Amino acid sequence: MNKIQAIVRKEWAQVYRNRLVLLSIVFMPLLFTAIPLIILYTTRDMGSGTAGATEVPPQFAQICSADMVGAECFQYYMVSAFMLMFMMTPLIIPVNIAAFSIVGEKTTRSLEPLLATPITTVELLAAKNLAATIPAVLATWLGFGLFLVGALLITTSNRLVSALLNPMWLVAVLVVGPLLAILSVNFSMMVSSRVNDPRVAEQLSALVILPLLALFFGQISGFIVVNQRVVLLMAAVLLLLDSGLIWLAVRLFERETILTRWR
Amino acid sequence: MIQTENLTKRFGDVLAVDDLSLTVDEGEVFGFLGPNGAGKTTTVRMLTCLIGPTSGSAVVNGHVVGRENTAIRRTVGILTETPGMYDSLSAEYNLELYARLYEVGDPKAAVEKYLRMLGLWERRAEDVGTFSKGMRQKLAIARALLHEPRILFLDEPTSALDPESALLIRDFVSGLRKQGRTIVLCTHNLDEADRLCDRIGVFKSRLLVVDTPARLRSQLFGRKVVFHLRGAAKPFVDSVRALPFSQEVRAVDNKLVLTLDDPEAHNPDLVRALVGVGADIQFVGELRRSLEDVYLQLVRSS
Numbered sequence: 001m002n003k004i005q006a007i008v009r010k011e012w013a014q015v016y017r018n019r020l021v022l023l024s025i026v027f028m029p030l031l032f033t034a035i036p037l038i039i040l041y042t043t044r045d046m047g048s049g050t051a052g053a054t055e056v057p058p059q060f061a062q063i064c065s066a067d068m069v070g071a072e073c074f075q076y077y078m079v080s081a082f083m084l085m086f087m088m089t090p091l092i093i094p095v096n097i098a099a100f101s102i103v104g105e106k107t108t109r110s111l112e113p114l115l116a117t118p119i120t121t122v123e124l125l126a127a128k129n130l131a132a133t134i135p136a137v138l139a140t141w142l143g144f145g146l147f148l149v150g151a152l153l154i155t156t157s158n159r160l161v162s163a164l165l166n167p168m169w170l171v172a173v174l175v176v177g178p179l180l181a182i183l184s185v186n187f188s189m190m191v192s193s194r195v196n197d198p199r200v201a202e203q204l205s206a207l208v209i210l211p212l213l214a215l216f217f218g219q220i221s222g223f224i225v226v227n228q229r230v231v232l233l234m235a236a237v238l239l240l241l242d243s244g245l246i247w248l249a250v251r252l253f254e255r256e257t258i259l260t261r262w263r
Numbered sequence: 264m265i266q267t268e269n270l271t272k273r274f275g276d277v278l279a280v281d282d283l284s285l286t287v288d289e290g291e292v293f294g295f296l297g298p299n300g301a302g303k304t305t306t307v308r309m310l311t312c313l314i315g316p317t318s319g320s321a322v323v324n325g326h327v328v329g330r331e332n333t334a335i336r337r338t339v340g341i342l343t344e345t346p347g348m349y350d351s352l353s354a355e356y357n358l359e360l361y362a363r364l365y366e367v368g369d370p371k372a373a374v375e376k377y378l379r380m381l382g383l384w385e386r387r388a389e390d391v392g393t394f395s396k397g398m399r400q401k402l403a404i405a406r407a408l409l410h411e412p413r414i415l416f417l418d419e420p421t422s423a424l425d426p427e428s429a430l431l432i433r434d435f436v437s438g439l440r441k442q443g444r445t446i447v448l449c450t451h452n453l454d455e456a457d458r459l460c461d462r463i464g465v466f467k468s469r470l471l472v473v474d475t476p477a478r479l480r481s482q483l484f485g486r487k488v489v490f491h492l493r494g495a496a497k498p499f500v501d502s503v504r505a506l507p508f509s510q511e512v513r514a515v516d517n518k519l520v521l522t523l524d525d526p527e528a529h530n531p532d533l534v535r536a537l538v539g540v541g542a543d544i545q546f547v548g549e550l551r552r553s554l555e556d557v558y559l560q561l562v563r564s565s
Contacts, residue, residue: 006363010349010356017351109347113406116311116343117364118336256314260274 003119007127008134015097015135024096025135029089029143036082037150043075044154065163072160079151083169084216084226088209089143090181093136095205098188101128103201106258115255125250129185136181144173168228176231179238184208186245193253264289264414264445265310270319272305279305281469282319287447287462289413292440294460295449296558301466303449304344307416310447311341324414337365339414340407344422346399350392354383354402357391358409365410377405381435397428404435414445421452433459457554465561472561479557487550488526490519490533493543502540506533520550 015021064073105111114124151164188205195201218224265287272280280302287293295303308314310323312332321328324338348357355374362370378384381401391399400420407415420436421429429452436459440446450456456463457476464473472479480486492499496514503512503519508529511522519537523529526549537544 002366003364006360010352010360013356014349014351108350109343109345110349111347112313112343113341113347113361113403114364115313116336116339116341117361118333118366119364120333259308259313 003117003123004127004130007119007124008131011097011101011128011131012135015131018100021096021100025093025139028092029086029139032082032086032089033143033147033150035085036079036147037154039078039082040075040151040154043071043078044156065159068159068163072157072163075155075157075160076163079164080226081216081220083172084212084219086140086143086147087172087177087180088212090136090140090177091184091209091212092206093139094132094181094185095188095202095208097132097135098128098185098192098205100192100201101132102189102192102253102258103195103197107197112259115259121250121253121255125189125253128189129182129246132185132188133178133181136184137178140173140177140181144169144177166228168231171228171235172231176235176238179235179242180212182242183238183245186242186249189249190245190252193249193258264291265293265321265323265447267310267321268319270306270309270321271317272302272309272314273317278468280309280316283470284319285464285470285473287445289445290440290443291462292436292446292448292460294456294463295447295466296451296453296456296463297466298562299451302468303466304418306466307341307418307447307449311339311416312336337410338412339416340410340412342400342403342407342415342417342420344418346403348391348394348399348402348406351390353388354378354391354394355387357402358406361406362409367410370409373409373411374405377408381405395428397424397431400424400428400432401435404432408439412444414447415439416447416449418449419451420448421450421455429455453554453558463554465558467562476554476557479561480551480554486523486526488521488523488530488533489548489550490521490537490542491545491547492517492519492537493545499537499540499542502536503533506536508532 015025064076068076102111105114148164152161155161155164184205187208188201191204192201195204215224215226219226224230266285268284270280270283271278283302283306295306297303305314309316309328310321312328312335315329323335326334326338328335348354349360352360355378358374358378359370362373367373375384378387381404383398383401383405386394386398391402394402404417404420407417417436421432424432433455436446436448440459446459448456448460460476462473462475463479465471465479490496494517496517496519499519500512500514503509503521506529508523508525509521510524511520513520521533530547534544534547
């Protein structure tokens with residue numbers, strides 16, 4: 001456990017000194033928190049009438065509560081769409097940290113002395129996982145907390161407030177968020193175990209956001225409605241995917257290949 | 264301390280290490296000499312469990328390579344070809360991290376001990392990225408020693424260092440030798456190997472020869488003794504050739520150069536014989552062939 005802690009602290013110390021990575025950790029959740037708050041703020045004067053009701057896709061009515069008027073439903077629709085964007089936070093932050101973690105060690109030639117220590121592959125990968133997952137999850141939770149506080153201050157509609165406090169979003173942020181982060185970290189680790197250039201690792205790892213982007217555009221265009229069932233399904237699928245990816249990441253991390261074939 | 268038997272490593276079609284069988288005793292400084300790509304680093308990597316052998320076996324400090332890798336990693340220290348420190352972190356942080364990874368009881372004390380020993384204590388808070396090559400190398404040596412390993416693998420410890428830094432590192436390694444640690448030294452620096460190593464293995468994918476530097480010289484070139492005389496040496500050649508133990512005798516100006524099996528035993532007789540025939544001996548010395556001559560002879564003939 002001490003070895004895992006030591007590596008995690010080292011990774012964080014390095015991230016703290018890498019302004020670009022640090023900026024992405026701070027900027028991403030702030031941006032994704034600000035967007036839905038701005039939407040709420042700019043649409044708060046739409047009133048409680050029926051204005052905007054025609055702009056809501058018909059499928060969306062399924063997730064608005066029956067007592068919501070058109071404007072509230074529109075606001076909830078917009079915010080929900082951007083909440084999906086917000087879920088990209090736990091996907092993107094780890095990519096920046098994890099993609100660098102293995103390739104970075106290799107390019108700075110620090111991997112060989114590290115692998116010469118009594119640390120096991122599982123300990124090393126667990127440390128790298130935690131170092132990338134914890135900041136992503138904390139940033140996501142903190143961002144969501146800020147959004148909730150902001151939303152409560154901005155919105156005047158009790159129905160909208162209770163919709164925003166819907167357990168679906170709590171499950172999404174508290175459960176799906178960490179699962180997404182684990183997915184992203186292990187995908188990045190797998191990629192970075194196999195490529196030589198941190199930029200290539202980062203670009204390939206960024207592909208992990210594609211399914212979530214598809215979900216976002218699916219919801220915007222009315223093909224998919226993200227409701228409680230979809231969120232629970234996502235959690236179940238992610239759990240399976242994460243287990244598989246962790247297993248694969250450990251299998252693909254071959255010390256000898258990494259040391260002898262990388263140039 | 265280290266024992267290998269038919270240790271072989273292949274990378275695809277490339278045979279990097281071929282059938283290496285050797286023993287390194289406790290407290291010995293063993294030098295691996297060989298051209299680039301000879302398999303020295305691959306051998307060190309196998310013995311430190313960074314890579315596995317294709318065939319053959321090795322035992323390091325009583326632990327079998329491939330079966331007890333973690334135990335081996337705990338008991339050996341390695342200075343890799345490049346220092347591989349974390350440039351954005353301080354010297355102290357770098358060492359403390361490794362002290363924890365090596366499960367050192369009191370990491371801070373171990374770090375302080377080696378930083379002071381290598382003259383880096385005052386610079387401990389500075390990022391390693393600001394360090395010179397020599398300082399990084401010293402730091403990497405400190406890292407290899409934090410857990411007080413009984414066996415130390417040093418891969419090119421003085422390569423690319425200025426003469427002053429190289430001397431400092433050599434002196435430090437000499438100090439480690441006095442502490443009774445077993446050291447395996449890979450180097451291209453033949454003078455360094457000559458000064459530091461008890462035995463040398465000349466390596467070119469396979470082990471060509473293993474012996475002490477002195478015996479390697481004597482095996483390849485014999486031991487030569489030079490007598491400096493007052494006046495020409497030629498008139499004394501026949502008298503020396505007549506002695507039963509003398510082998511090759513040459514006269515060069517005022518010098519007599521002889522090849523002997525055992526100069527320590529025969530030099531007194533030689534001195535008496537030369538004085539007896541009227542030679543004025545100014546001084547006597549051994550003509551040492553450099554280890555470079557030995558190395559080149561071995562590698563070229565392989």
